[in-house]
Amino acid sequence: QYPAGGSSTNPFL
């Protein structure tokens, strides 16, 4: 769902 690198749930990071 989020771009690579992402365990982040923040779409702005």
Added chain:
Amino acid sequence: NDMPWVVKPEEKMKFDSIFESLGPAGGMLTGDKVKPVLLNSKLPVDILGRVWELSDLDRDGMLDRDEFSVAMYLVYRALEGEPVPMSLPPPLVPPSKR
């Protein structure tokens, strides 16, 4: 905890109607639906990132209508020149999530 929520009922109605207009699925808006709305504020992306951090209380990458209201509240206050806090003050936590 019966502290009143800082999001006033009139404001909540406005935020709820924006929420509905974005087409929530299962009562939730995903990051890719909320992101363009917040970007529209023209606030710096690092500020918007903090707004998201403070709003997505359960860290699931989606906002329900109360979390979305927190995000919109912070964006509107930021546009009025108020700094976005580093952590969410208790009166800003939706009563449903205390």
